Amino acid sequence: LFNAVEMAPRDPILGLNEQFNADSNPDKVNLGVGVYYDDNGKLPLLECVKTAEKQMMEAPKARGYLPIDGIAAYDSAVKNLVFGAGSDAVKSGRVATVQALGGTGGLKVGADFLKRLSPNAKVLISDPSWENHRALFTNAGFVVEAYPYYDAARRGINFDGMLTALNAAPAGTIVLLHACCHNPTGYDLTAGQWDQVVAVTKARQLVPFLDMAYQGFGAGIAEDGAVIGKFVASGQDFFVSTSFSKSFSLYGERVGALSVLCSNKEEADRVLSQLKIVIRTNYSNPPTHGGQVVATVLNTPELRALWEKELAAMRVRIKQMRTAMVQKLKAAGVKQDMSFIEQQVGMFSYSGLTKDQMVRLRSEFSVYGTDTGRMCVAALNSRNIDYVCACIAKVVG
């Protein structure tokens, strides 16, 4: 049966991790990861999560199946977080939200639903994008193409190119947009640029699909979510996937969601019924623990305040690492202007280093980033940053 099965190519990031784990250099640094580490280089366990789990353990519950769309209190907390508590979108019942297996699960449920709804639509993702976007939508049966995004020469966004591509897309094209903290580049659109994108997707009748995997890591929860408000105000129907992997440091619990803004409640009810079929036929219903933790935190005012504080601390630490990196690269003798690192937002930096330079960083100095030059700023800390900057200075000359 399996004679003809080919070996699939290795996941490039996992391959990098394996190489890193096998490296015996005590100074090794892994900047290839997509996770937030604290200043001790450890994956944090947030206090708000610990407290919620303690409360849950004090009143243990049997683990029956959850509803197909997940915990009701979780779905409503997600709606309030993404669209704003008390917002018209939420109050009018126009949002269909389902609990999903991480942000990836939200994207996949959305992709499978869209495939049934618009089987011939094309999907446009940014160039470059999170590496799983293309594979996920391709595996859902779509033809996936890219719109220009990163402008290496300008160290920023090729916004004209992006707008031109969106303007040329046929009606019904699904456009995947990073709501904030673009992965992998770290470059986000300005508020004014978002206004233009919103206007184009509306005028061209495109289907916006916002991937919000880092809400709170850019400028703040409300600030990062502002783009959702722009799409709501424009009167378009659209999709939002949410991930709590980073913002709650709950990577392995697989907590995320898919929300679909519809024209009215009756439409949202019909959409929800279809999302439930997608879920039922894939994995039946979501797991209990992570969703319960997040729902408890988001729906308990003191825990919610604690979460916002802890999330802000992660955001601030990343910003400090960006500032320190710019200063330390300069001090280490890097001549070129690296201040763009401070302008980027979120966990990642497109460093502008070439593939050769990234390979040298790995092979000569045990500093691991992806060949594209992407580095995880959230994996830098006060102990490894000097070493990393000194090594980068050596390879960029």
Ligand code: PMP
């Ligand atoms: N979208 C983007 C842009 C991401 O960077 C990630 C995670 N790296 C995801 C989605 C997936 O998130 P999750 O781990 O919650 O599935």
